[in-house]
Amino acid sequence: MQTRFDYLQASFFSFLIHAVLFLYLIGFFYTEKQIRPILSKAVSVNIIVDEIIPKKIDPEVIEIPQAKKQEIVSLSTDNKLDFEQPSNQGYINDLQSLIKQESDISDLSELEKNIANYSSQMIKLIEDAWIKPKNIQDGLKCDIKIKTNVQGRIVSINLIKSSGNIRFDNSALQAVKRVETFSFFKELNKDIYDDIFKNISISFNPSK
């Protein structure tokens, strides 16, 4: 009698394990976990796309989030039905973590607003210092790369692409030299300086 009971116990546990494995394999638990990341990604991308409108930041920045957005759209359509499956309790948990992530994202969009603001400041400083030569060809354009130090001082200036007219190139270099320091750098934290403001490309394109 005892062995039969043990056998029953064993087979019951075996059944449970197999059932869980089986359910896992058919995606019962899997879909639940999927939903939370999908939701949070979709929401965060929406906010980022709204904020990265300022032209001054390289367009490449916009493209990457947008690609992600499309991915998410296809994913959610596939799992439309499954969305309704999770229990209420699971849904409330998701919402809370969503709200937490939303506040993280708004911190980030603050950052992007600041970058756009700092960029316009830098552009205005350079434009105010630039004396354009007269009697030059139309459509001239030159590119300069600068390196800054943590205080915002420009420590290296290099002409990457000449306009073909030395007076134009010279006036652009002179404008950058004249600006010399971006005083707002003292408001930046190390990471932002390192990632964004340490190396800057400047393009002089007056025919735009």
Added chain:
Amino acid sequence: MKKNKKLLISYSLVGLFIASCSSVQVTEEAVYEDSIQSIEVSSNRSSLEVPSSSRAVVANATVYFEFDKYNLSTRSIQALKSISDLMSENPLIEITIAGHADERGTREYNLALGQRRAESVADYLVLKGISRSRLTIKSYGEEMPAVSGSNERSWGRNRRAEIN
């Protein structure tokens, strides 16, 4: 990450150092000047011309040209015909043909134009059987105008080749 941190530290140290140095351009120089020497030359103009005693007969003529042109007009050819006849009859006569231009345009181009005009005259005479060795060809460009004046009339009178 650690590498980045190290770089950041060294960057900020260097940055502090640079920031503490002034960015004022400081220069010092002394004025330098070379000496200048002045030279005077003179030519005795009359000695440049062929003495008239060596010529039994004097051959003089002037032919005129269009702006920027060095070809001879029919009128010029008639004037030159008498010269060529004279020279054929008097084999000892040697002449100088001097080409000129009016003041318009650049000096060097006008010098070359005057030369071409003189050459046109020379070519004609050679064609008429006169030996080239009897001809001296030169140009004065716009440097020796016959008349002064900045108008069509004066210019016309300066575009010439003179034969002496």
Added chain:
Amino acid sequence: MKKIFIFFLLPNLIFAELLLEITKGSENPYRVAIIPFQSDVSSVNNIVKVIKDDLLRSGEFYILDESMLLSIPSSIEEIKASEWKLLNIDFIVLGKISDEDNSSVKATYEIYDVSRKTKIRSSTVYGIPGRLRQLSHYVSDGIYESITGMRGVSTTKILYVNEIIDNDNLNYILYVADADGANEQELLRSNEPIISPSWSPDSKKVAYVSFETGMAKVFIQEIASGKREMVIENDHQISSPAWSPDGKFLSLTLFQDGNAEIYILNLATKNLTRLTKHYSIDTESSWSPKGTKILFTSGRSGSPQLYEIDLTKFNTKPSRLTFEGNYNAKGSYLSNNDGIIFVHRSTNQFQIALKYFDENFIRPLTESKLDESPSVSPNGNVIIYAITDNKSGMIAGVTLSGATFVLPATNGKVREPAWSGFLR
């Protein structure tokens, strides 16, 4: 989870380097205030006037009139930037001249940038007593260089020929003078015409055409010693000399072939190489800044036009550069090799014009009727040329930034200016 997320986004921004696009600047000249220099030397006001005129002639500055100065700071510390901002001044120059024990004069000057509220230059120049104009030109060039970033030309010299009647005798005089026309000194005086003066690249010699032997011959004269030599002594006419940028060759126009042809003379070996072979007029040769090409005037298309020949290619044909108008001559390259300056005839006027290599049209720079012999400054920004009218000839200038000026007139007919290289 939170931290990873934030940094997940940052890499997106790192991939793209920050790019700023500058689309506008100012087309106004730099606005400068020169505070009257402090000095114990009597002619200090002249010094400041020379500096002011030098900067004005460059066409890149507006100098505030002395009467409009709100204050006279005696040192950088006394400058109140906000006050100068009201007058829209970009830079302030402060200076001092002092006599250094009778053997030299010392000028010290400082330049203050009003928008950045900081001093940008502090300089000292030692000059020779009695040569205060030279001292002033050194100061002008220092100011010009500091503010524009380009080399100044106030310390350079010019050559020109004057035709003047002296006691019923016609005299032709080759002069060398400062870039502003002052301090003129005779190099050669002759009673026969002198044309086409040309500087050697080191600015120590001049080549010119003189008619003193009865026809056009080229001479080279050393400025300091007056030593002269005739280039190619023979019975043929030679003219239009131009030095190669390395000083080893002289391009010339020879008339011995029956028409004007361009040759290159090796000054050391005296070897002559023929460059043009055409029955039309080829003259007025001029070298490109690196010495690889020669620009010249040719009548081969039926009227004088500018052609260019590449010296590095064997047996190439000259290529035509000008197609507008029926007279384009006396060309020279801009010092930066992005275009040419030449005499251009449109309708009935001879003007000085500019053509950039990457444009297919001509830009006229001057407006009077008979403009000729343009010469470019070594920094490529200013062109001097001769204005001729029957009674007088003068030297005028036009800057690429659009300013014009005329050098003080002297008696006689002045023409054929030629600009030296950098001397400082």
